[in-house]
Amino acid sequence: MSGLIRFGISLDKELSEQFDQRIKHKAYTNRSEAIRDLIRQDLVHQEWQEGDEVAGAVTLIYDHHKRELLNKITDIQHDFQQVIISAQHVHLDHHNCLEIVAVKGNPAMVQHLADRLKAVKGVRHTTLSMSTTGKGLA
Secondary structure, three states, X not given: OOOOOOOOOOOOHHHHHHHHHHHHHOOOOOHHHHHHHHHHHHHHHHHHXXXXXXXXXXXXXXXXXXXXXXXXXXXXXXXXOOOEEEEEEEXXXXXXXXXXXXXXXXXXXXXXXXXXXXXXXXXXXXXXXXEEOOOOOO
């Protein structure tokens, strides 16, 4: 157990019970794992706020039958080559496609890419999943 630090926290009974229910629902084995996950999540959020190098994915759903839509999406991706590390195109059905764009770099630029893709007429849904390169996490 070298390298581990133990500390205590105080919580209201109701908050503690809600947290325990959440832990059970998410299948954590114990409170420590859940708290470690919350701390890591906050540290990743801080990386995005401070402009450190980050990683993530932009996910798009769109109708590929929309005229010029795929060209617009591709043109935007070419404008952001410095942060795009990979893209995957998946045919969901006859009309709908899923595009997953893996990103790494400046968080403001990644957010700008996601915003530009989201604003394209014909894109039905876009999400940005923010993560970390893992360099700063234990």
